[in-house]
Amino acid sequence: MLNLIDKIGDKMFGPPCSPPPPERNHAHHQHRHRQQTPPPKQHKAHQDHRRTPPPKQEHKRQSPPPQQPQAHRRTPSPGPSPPPKPQAPVVKRNKNDNLLQALDNVRQDGWVNQQWLEKKRQQLVQNAKRKAKDLWTLSTTQETVTRQWYSWSQKEWKHQNMTIQLDDKPFSEGHMRVAFRMMDLSRSEGKRCHAAKVQKPAPKGHQADDTEQYYVDVEMQACCRALAQAFNENEVPKAVNFVDAFVVKRKPTHLHHSKLLAVEPFLPGKYKKYNNNYGYVSMDDRNTPQAFSHFTYEYSRGKLMVVDIQGVDDWYTDPQIHTSDGRGYGKGNWGKEGIDKFFETHYCNTICRFLGLPIENQSGFKYNGTAIDPVVLRKGQGGAFKDDFSLTKFSRNLVPEKNSAYEEDLALLNMDMAQFNYLAELFKSYSKDGTLDWRDLFPLLDDLHFDFSERTVVGVVGFWDGNKDGKITFMEFLLWWTGQTGR
Secondary structure (H helix, E strand, O other): OOOHHHHOOHHHOOOOOOOOOOOOOOOOOOOOOOOOOOOOHHHHHHOOOOOOOOOOOOOOOOOOOOOOOHHHOOOOOOOOOOOOOOOOOOOOOOHHHHHHHHHHHHHHOOOOOHHHHHHHHHHHHHHHHHHOOOOOOOOOOEEEEEEEEEEOOOOEEEEEEEEEEEEEEEEEEOOOEEEEEEEEOOOOOOOOEEEEEEEOOOOOOOOOOOHHHHHHHHHHHHHHHHHHHHHHOOOOOOOOEEOOOEEEEOOOOOOOOOOEEEEEEOOOOOEEEOEOOOOOEOOOOOHHHHHHHHHHHHHOOOOEEEEOOEEEOOEEOOOEEEEOOOOOOOOOOOHHHHHHHHHHHOOOEHHHHHOOOOOOOHHHOEOOOOOOOHHHHHOOOOHHHOOOOOHHHOOOOOOOOOOOOOHHHHHHHOOOHHHHHHHHHHHHHHOOOOEEEHHHHHHHHHHOOOOOOHHHHHHHHHHHHHHOOOEEEHHHHHHHHOOOOOO
């Protein structure tokens, strides 16, 4: 099928790998003999080792035996080299290890206490344990099938045999497909559980061959993975990912479900749909999914937009792509109409502004949700934040009390009263005199579901370290949290 995204540019892919430089051919240098000082004439017979005419025998005097010139002494060959010293095994550190190390560093500096750090450590350990085990086992017959996937970098389909187990009964059912549990027995434990989706048969009286749709969906998901990589390269607070989808082609002897299966890794956790392909936006209206859809439209210069964002946290699956002319990417492509429907309900947020995207529906700019690290913004990234503008010159000194902000303050902070009250109540729960002790900053951020990582921990400490010995006012925190100022 036509891959529209090919025209976007080379940003999506790195430059082709250049061949390694040729190895240098070192010439073999022979030893040069050091020039010997000629002996006295009477010892001419012993001048050197070269062949010379025999000396005259008269007046022959006995002399000591000649010594071999130093340059001609054979160097004894070295003995066998000693065995190499055993090296300690390299321990690979994962993201959790790096985060815990960063948090332990801030604990040593007094930012958090040991009790809070242990609580955070236990949360990360429990999450890691859940990921290391298979969620289910199946007793059905094993079968050998063909795995078919699309290589986005090479723009071609590839295939490989694999062994699977497929459940007899579906565990989920949608409007157009049903999903079965599947085990990929070629993978290691903890990575075997997959969801295999099958198209529902066409209604009576309708003939439809949905074979092509299986392959269209995989190509579409590969395109979305490449767009997600381009989105993440902007160092957004929360990276987005699309699961690796593929098609399973079964042998005719195993057709109790379907000859083809649309397969992807099973995502444990609470599954959410953040938007659809016709303007719907979920109630929680998270910043990252909506900003990603907006980004894909601007990044492709209006050629396409990724919608129907759904999945667990920021691991997405089963997306839909709208193209400007409505061609390609299956039945869910509503073309320009679908793109217009997205912008009718989209309110740009702090991530849209950080990415420098054109602001849509500016009167309803959305504040709440994931915020941008102000340290990153002050380094010149983020388009609209490159100008040095301080809201402290235009807003009042707000206090953490419900309904204490005026409409003018909310307009400058790009939030509504409910969002202001939510922040005020949480801030007040940690403060006694209207200010926040710096030792309570990390617990407050945890309650606000701040995305902790090694980078963000360093960013928080680096920003507030100058105020470490004092107090953090509510106004300072508000401006930092909304990414609109630096101290």
